Amino acid sequence: MTQTMSGIAASNGIAIAKAFRLENPELNVDKRTISDVDSELERLTSSLEKSIAELEVIQKKTAETISDKEAAIFGAHLLVLSDPELVGPITERITTDKVNAEFALQETSDMFISMFEAMDNEYMKERAADIRDVRKRVLAHLLGVSIQSPSMISDEVIIIAEDLTPSDTVQLNAQFVKGFITDIGGRTSHSAILARTLEIPAVVGAKTAMADIQNGTIVIVDGLDGTILIAPEDSVIEEYKNKQAAYDEQKAEWAVLKNEPTVSADGHAVEIGANIGTPKDIAGVLDNGGEAIGLYRTEFLYMGRDQFPTEDEQVEAYAAVLKGMQGKPTVVRTLDIGGDKELSYLELPKELNPFLGLRAIRLCLEMPDMFRTQLRALLRASIHGNLKIMFPMIATLDEFRQAKALLLEEKAKLQTEGVEVSETIEVGIMVEIPSTAVMADTFAKEVDFFSIGTNDLIQYTMAADRMNESVSYLYQPFNPAILRLVKMVIDASHREGKWTGMCGEMAGDEIAIPILLGLGLDEFSMSASSILKARSQISKLSKAEMAQHTDRILALSNSQEVEDYVTKLSTK
Amino acid sequence: MVEKQFTITDEAGMHARPASALVGAVSKFKSDITIEHKGKKVNLKSILGVMSLGIPSGSVVTIAADGEDENEAIEKAADVMKAEGISNQ
Numbered sequence: 001m002t003q004t005m006s007g008i009a010a011s012n013g014i015a016i017a018k019a020f021r022l023e024n025p026e027l028n029v030d031k032r033t034i035s036d037v038d039s040e041l042e043r044l045t046s047s048l049e050k051s052i053a054e055l056e057v058i059q060k061k062t063a064e065t066i067s068d069k070e071a072a073i074f075g076a077h078l079l080v081l082s083d084p085e086l087v088g089p090i091t092e093r094i095t096t097d098k099v100n101a102e103f104a105l106q107e108t109s110d111m112f113i114s115m116f117e118a119m120d121n122e123y124m125k126e127r128a129a130d131i132r133d134v135r136k137r138v139l140a141h142l143l144g145v146s147i148q149s150p151s152m153i154s155d156e157v158i159i160i161a162e163d164l165t166p167s168d169t170v171q172l173n174a175q176f177v178k179g180f181i182t183d184i185g186g187r188t189s190h191s192a193i194l195a196r197t198l199e200i201p202a203v204v205g206a207k208t209a210m211a212d213i214q215n216g217t218i219v220i221v222d223g224l225d226g227t228i229l230i231a232p233e234d235s236v237i238e239e240y241k242n243k244q245a246a247y248d249e250q251k252a253e254w255a256v257l258k259n260e261p262t263v264s265a266d267g268h269a270v271e272i273g274a275n276i277g278t279p280k281d282i283a284g285v286l287d288n289g290g291e292a293i294g295l296y297r298t299e300f301l302y303m304g305r306d307q308f309p310t311e312d313e314q315v316e317a318y319a320a321v322l323k324g325m326q327g328k329p330t331v332v333r334t335l336d337i338g339g340d341k342e343l344s345y346l347e348l349p350k351e352l353n354p355f356l357g358l359r360a361i362r363l364c365l366e367m368p369d370m371f372r373t374q375l376r377a378l379l380r381a382s383i384h385g386n387l388k389i390m391f392p393m394i395a396t397l398d399e400f401r402q403a404k405a406l407l408l409e410e411k412a413k414l415q416t417e418g419v420e421v422s423e424t425i426e427v428g429i430m431v432e433i434p435s436t437a438v439m440a441d442t443f444a445k446e447v448d449f450f451s452i453g454t455n456d457l458i459q460y461t462m463a464a465d466r467m468n469e470s471v472s473y474l475y476q477p478f479n480p481a482i483l484r485l486v487k488m489v490i491d492a493s494h495r496e497g498k499w500t501g502m503c504g505e506m507a508g509d510e511i512a513i514p515i516l517l518g519l520g521l522d523e524f525s526m527s528a529s530s531i532l533k534a535r536s537q538i539s540k541l542s543k544a545e546m547a548q549h550t551d552r553i554l555a556l557s558n559s560q561e562v563e564d565y566v567t568k569l570s571t572k
Numbered sequence: 573m574v575e576k577q578f579t580i581t582d583e584a585g586m587h588a589r590p591a592s593a594l595v596g597a598v599s600k601f602k603s604d605i606t607i608e609h610k611g612k613k614v615n616l617k618s619i620l621g622v623m624s625l626g627i628p629s630g631s632v633v634t635i636a637a638d639g640e641d642e643n644e645a646i647e648k649a650a651d652v653m654k655a656e657g658i659s660n661q
Contacts, residue, residue, distance in 0.1 A: 069589070072588070072589045072592065073588060073589075075589075075592045075593075075596070076588045076589070076591070076592040076619055079592055079595050079596060079619040080619055080620060082599075083617075083618045083619050083620050083621075084615060084617055084618055085614075085615055085618035085620055085621050086618075086620055112620050112624065115624050116623070116624065119626050121626055121628075123584070123587065124623070124626045127588070127623055130588075131620070279583065280583055316581070320583075
């Protein structure tokens with residue numbers, strides 16, 4: 001009977017192999033009173049030196065086989081071994097309290113471990129594992145116990161362990177170690193991060209793997225969803241081999257697509273961008289082959305604090321995003337606050353219909369000082385990349401003109417102050433209010449681009465609060481009413497030689513993509529993890545063929561008919 | 573004694589890599605060197621001490637050196653902070 005267990009999916013992929021239990025040796029520390037202080041100190045020094053020598057080898061090997069960045073962690077471990085605040089108190093205890101070196105080490109390091117574990121920051125909590133790793137090495141030398149090293153494995157296995165220390169993980173040889181399962185740890189623990197770097201499938205936090213899995217048992221690790229299968233039946237193995245092959249094939253295809261432009265089967269190029277909230281998201285965007293940032297939500301910069309971010313703070317964040325994107329198009333949306341998004345330090349009157357009230361550009365125009373600060377920061381950052389500024393919730397052309405006038409005023413002021421500002425910043429708007437979609441032809445003469453925000457466009461078009469469960473059936477992205485508005489916007493922009501993007505959830509939707517491609521959407525912006533899947537889908541679609549279907553799709557009578565139509569097309 | 577203030581600008585705060593570089597660099601000096609954050613002062617030659625401060629991004633820290641090579645030590649600390657991209661002063 002196949003036994004199933006589940007943990008946290010830490011590194012993608014599927015592995016099927018025999019279990020190899022990586023046992024932690026018993027490092028029991030007893031308190032002893034010593035008489036010969038000098039020889040005890042010498043034991044300590046010699047164990048520290050042996051540990052330093054080992055870590056230097058591991059550090060060097062890691063730099064060669066993985067990366068300097070990963071090797072740096074062992075630089076930190078080496079510093080721990082010579083840390084005056086650690087070695088000092090240990091020496092002190094041996095000398096004055098006359099205790100054995102093991103006990104002095106245990107007591108002193110415990111203090112640091114509990115200090116790190118008590119911090120309310122995931123990253124710092126993980127540092128306790130670093131201290132444990134270093135201590136284990138020194139204790140083993142003091143006690144004369146040898147530690148099982150994963151580098152000795154020479155058979156295809158899946159490692160089962162209580163936890164893998166950083167030094168264990170870098171010694172994993174991907175040729176033999178097909179995957180690993182640990183009982184403790186999370187997605188941000190060292191072993192999980194390294195597993196992703198080494199591309200070894202892994203499940204962490206399985207809790208009872210050491211208790212339930214015997215050496216030599218066949219185990220399946222599904223790092224995609226965190227499933228562990230112990231002693232699987234042949235049919236299950238067969239099923240997972242297929243899943244593994246499908247994953248490998250997809251991965252190979254996506255790896256190729258990562259550095260490729262997005263082009264349809266008939267040679268029509270579009271751009272796939274990502275939606276982000278902070279500069280930290282850039283790494284994920286580039287990792288997934290993003291060609292642009294289609295939506296940078298600047299409100300996160302304003303949230304979780306007790307006062308407005310200063311102009312300098314904002315410049316720093318915007319510049320970080322622009323530099324990170326290395327000249328690729330970056331659409332920054334100005335502050336979209338109000339509605340369901342509140343700021344603790346900004347007292348706004350309670351409204352009966354906040355989604356129809358003072359929010360986004362309406363609020364910014366009402367509070368021009370706050371808005372001007374953001375515009376100045378954007379202008380100052382503009383020289384670091386390819387900046388495009390986008391105003392949210394524009395309902396009338398007059399609102400756009402007012403916002404743009406403020407931008408131009410600030411630009412002129414900065415230039416008078418001698419500050420360098422980019423001359424090629426495009427200025428566009430979000431299309432999320434039906435009035436704007438309907439008037440897109442008029443807007444297109446003045447804006448540089450449109451970006452359709454589908455989540456709001458749907459709720460305003462259908463007059464259905466998207467937070468209200470009882471009317472959730474009206475949230476219909478494929479309703480022909482929505483699709484017709486989308487078409488009006490795209491056509492209007494193209495007639496004026498402008499472009500249209502989409503930054504709502506719809507842009508990454510499998511059913512929506514063929515329709516949007518057919519309608520001529522220029523830029524699709526989605527969460528970074530959806531990019532490669534969307535690029536792969538577009539590469540298999542013909543734009544010309546989809547364009548022929550769009551008239552028929554827009555003439556359908558409801559959302560369900562549209563879904564059925566597209567589903568039938570793609571399974572054909 | 574000399575001291576200098578720094579604002580930590582790295583998104584991740586004072587994490588292990590820059591902290592190691594800083595500790596490694598100042599350990600070579602004879603002066604006593606400390607780093608202070610929110611009223612807690614620790615030995616800058618101690619990686620565990622520095623990490624235990626849990627210094628987040630945006631913090632202001634004070635580095636102080638006292639001894640025969642105090643000026644060089646502060647200068648070195650500033651260089652390393654800048655080279656590691658954790659502070660721009």
